[in-house]
Amino acid sequence: MIDFEEYVDLSRLSTIKIGGKARKVYFPKKIEEVQYLIKKSLDENKPVVPIGIGSNLIFKNGILDHIFISTKNLKSFSFKDYGEYIKLFLEAGVSFKTVVKFVKKYNLEGFENLSGIPASIGGAVAMNAGAFGSEIFDILDEVIWIDNKGNIRVSKKEEIEHSYRYTSFQRNGFVYSATITLKKSDKDISKIIKQHLLERNKKQPLDLPTSGSTYKNPKEAPAGFLLEKAGFKGKRNGDVGFSEKHANFLVNYGRGTFSQLINLLQDAENTVKTLFGINLEREVKIVQ
Numbered sequence: 001m002i003d004f005e006e007y008v009d010l011s012r013l014s015t016i017k018i019g020g021k022a023r024k025v026y027f028p029k030k031i032e033e034v035q036y037l038i039k040k041s042l043d044e045n046k047p048v049v050p051i052g053i054g055s056n057l058i059f060k061n062g063i064l065d066h067i068f069i070s071t072k073n074l075k076s077f078s079f080k081d082y083g084e085y086i087k088l089f090l091e092a093g094v095s096f097k098t099v100v101k102f103v104k105k106y107n108l109e110g111f112e113n114l115s116g117i118p119a120s121i122g123g124a125v126a127m128n129a130g131a132f133g134s135e136i137f138d139i140l141d142e143v144i145w146i147d148n149k150g151n152i153r154v155s156k157k158e159e160i161e162h163s164y165r166y167t168s169f170q171r172n173g174f175v176y177s178a179t180i181t182l183k184k185s186d187k188d189i190s191k192i193i194k195q196h197l198l199e200r201n202k203k204q205p206l207d208l209p210t211s212g213s214t215y216k217n218p219k220e221a222p223a224g225f226l227l228e229k230a231g232f233k234g235k236r237n238g239d240v241g242f243s244e245k246h247a248n249f250l251v252n253y254g255r256g257t258f259s260q261l262i263n264l265l266q267d268a269e270n271t272v273k274t275l276f277g278i279n280l281e282r283e284v285k286i287v288q
């Protein structure tokens, strides 16, 4: 039997700590269990919602009866040393923190710019997470995934549709595992990672529950710049607000609710559209 919990407080599964309850959350331990759940979603005509660290997920209030699949129990991590480089085989639930520890130990190059992102491998691949000019697709080789019909598929990076913070997994597919390649480096990788973490700490409101960047950066200007110009830096609706430290970061000051959050987003989107004629595209994934 697949592990599950009932009436799960979804705010615990989202870093902004807002949301209602999930009728059930499943915690599969192997690929066949994920396949089974995806087939079940077809039979029951319910959407599948994969959950990683929850750092880009925002849940509605009330009781949600989707097929929630947490990757918490998919944490297998192995690697193969090829001399000049190392290949890592990572199940979806492996956290970036775990990868960073390994990267530091072997002084590997290619992951340092991504190091401070609070992500699981599955969430990062699905989102094509990135920072400091790098994205996970730069180091990705291939992905084992399960399509919407429950079939296991293996795709090379080049076969996967992807762009800035977008991959086709957002429409179709559960990322089961990923293979990445990292080069043994001559640089001091731990030092670079430390610098990136300091920079994040300086610019991001890491002391409050947050869901990170709310909007993708439009081609015209960074979303944070537009929000600030539109008067949203530090603007609150009840206990939800755009951070004073970083205008594109939504934060929860304590008892923030989903309706406060949604109203604030709609206000920001309408204002930016009226002032600059730009449609802000949400990066955060809202589950209703």
Ligand SMILES: Cc1cc2nc3c(=O)[nH]c(=O)nc-3n(C[C@H](O)[C@H](O)[C@H](O)COP(=O)(O)OP(=O)(O)OC[C@H]3O[C@@H](n4cnc5c(N)ncnc54)[C@H](O)[C@@H]3O)c2cc1C
Residues within 6 Å of the ligand: 015, 049, 050, 051, 052, 053, 054, 055, 056, 057, 071, 092, 116, 117, 118, 119, 120, 121, 122, 123, 124, 125, 126, 127, 128, 129, 130, 131, 169, 173, 174, 175, 176, 204, 206, 210, 211, 212, 213, 285
């Ligand atoms: C403080 C902070 C800083 C951040 N900084 C950055 C940054 O620098 N760069 C950046 O790109 N992002 C950043 N983010 C956003 C977030 O960390 C990334 O999008 C990350 O990749 C999400 O990973 P996750 O495991 O938390 O995914 P979740 O938030 O759990 O899920 C995100 C989306 O991916 C889907 N998903 C999750 N797992 C899978 C899976 N196995 N298969 C298919 N779909 C799946 C979910 O259903 C959801 O749609 C930041 C967030 C926070 C809170």
